């Protein structure tokens with residue numbers, strides 16, 4: 309099995325308001341098709357770590373490898389391209405472009421990648437929406453659907469370019485248990501059937517227990533790794 | 538470029554979601570560009586009318602013999618007094634002839650000069666127009682009518698009759714409108730003129746001349762060259778003025794300097810003679826551009842404000858775009874293209890508005906005694922103004938959009954996402 313994501317001694321400091329080390333020498337890796345969750349107390353640095361791993365935050369020490377490429381030190385332009393192609397990100401809050409249709413929201417990252425024709429991209433997007441069971445909402449404006457539906461649209465968008473890994477920062481944090489189960493099932497299927505790697509931050513122990521591995525964080529460090537499966 | 542298409546798609550969606558503000562911003566540009574077009578078309582129309590009034594009929598170089606005092610007095614030539622302070626009181630002008638010595642060879646040599654478009658001689662004759670017992674001061678110029686028409690648009694100022702009638706009639710006169718008015722004379726009538734030597738010559742009025750300058754029209758008339766020479770009792774060698782038109786007006790200054798140097802004549806160039814007209818033109822242009830640029834700056838601030846507001850509102854969208862792989866440059870282009878769309882559409886509408894109002898102005902009646910051949914307001918429909926207008930609109934909106942767009946480019950998505 310090949311390694312998809314590898315963090316080597318990732319550290320980060322915040323200089324404001326006081327100098328404070330939020331991440332301390334974080335090292336771990338995720339393999340292809342692996343479904344990993346991160347747990348830890350609020351404020352222990354989970355989100356900060358995820359922003360670094362997703363290449364949006366470049367202000368850190370240590371090294372980061374993703375899909376065989378070293379990302380540390382790359383230009384913003386190159387990282388944007390990489391993020392577009394290889395990383396799907398799902399936020400806690402359903403971040404959609406509210407003036408666009410659901411379909412367009414899903415299509416945008418692929419249109420940016422520009423590897424397929426608009427027709428093909430539209431077909432792909434409909435397919436992803438169908439996987440998440442919301443293809444009937446495709447032509448509605450993103451602002452017109454419910455919270456649970458929005459989160460599924462965000463997942464469909466994360467999938468559109470067939471990324472190497474999906475990262476989620478408490479993606480089920482705002483959903484009721486039925487919707488949360490739904491999202492978990494979708495993730496599980498993707499990891500089993502599509503060999504997709506997933507790294508999901510969660511507070512929900514029931515959710516985490518069903519993943520392949522739980523990384524436990526405390527005060528900016530990895531304090532343990534468990535597996536219930 | 539697929540990337541450009543998607544960026545345009547995003548920016549138009551953003552614009553349409555704020556259609557009211559976008560429209561207001563665009564109308565600001567419309568107003569600025571429209572005003573620019575109207576002002577510049579009208580002002581330059583007026584400029585060329587006024588310039589034409591003077592410059593078209595003014596020779597680029599006028600050669601004549603000026604009555605002036607000698608620069609060098611006899612005492613200066615005596616070596617004994619050279620180091621003294623010589624004061625000569627009551628210097629009188631040298632007795633000098635008005636005629637240009639050797640005028641015909643000079644005309645020939647000027648005609649051969651390739652910078653010269655045309656040369657035409659004139660003979661000025663002072664006369665009195667005789668009407669009953671009153672005598673009116675007058676100045677009759679002998680001219681080569683054909684030359685004057687083709688070089689100085691002479692026919693523009695003949696309000697009755699035609700210049701060709703003068704050619705056909707050697708006793709003909711094109712009478713100044715002011716003179717005709719005062720003496721109640723019309724085309725076909727006869728007029729008597731008294732020459733300086735006392736002779737009375739009857740002339741036939743073949744046309745009325747109106748320059749628009751009342752002072753001129755009250756004294757000036759035109760006859761054939763030969764007739765003028767007869768009026769002052771001179772032969773056909775007698776020429777008092779030589780008027781030169783050049784291909785390029787800018788040669789007037791050096792050429793006139795050379796001529797007065799070589800031939801000991803006064804050669805007056807158009808720039809010296811009409812310096813005030815260029816100044817007037819320059820100032821009118823300055824006002825036009827200053828007003829237009831001011832309006833565009835105001836429009837630019839409108840765009841700047843609205844884009845800043847858009848960016849503030851779209852903070853989340855910008856963060857999402859960046860998180861899903863759009864680069865800072867892409868985001869910047871999204872906002873710059875919004876500014877450019879506003880500028881382009883607003884500018885285009887401004888051109889249409891400007892053109893429409895200009896057409897209206899150009900059809901508005903404008904009749905004035907002073908400008909006989911003008912019936913409506915002068916408007917200059919130079920396409921260049923429309924090109925400048927578009928360039929103005931695009932570049933000012935680009936500038937107005939650039940700063941907010943750069944701010945959007947630099948937005949850190951992590952900060953926005955964390956802020957939730």
Ligand SMILES: Nc1ncnc2c1ncn2[C@@H]1O[C@H](COP(=O)(O)OP(=O)(O)O)[C@@H](O)[C@H]1O
Pocket residue numbers: 322323324325330348349350351352353354355356357955
């Ligand atoms: N921009 C910032 N400047 C300073 N401190 C920050 C900043 N962002 C987060 N922190 C701090 O870093 C710590 C880790 O935050 P975060 O990664 O969001 O924790 P988690 O996601 O695990 O709850 C917290 O103590 C938080 O207050």
Ligand SMILES: [Mg+2]
Pocket residue numbers: 354355356
């Ligand atoms: Mg967090």
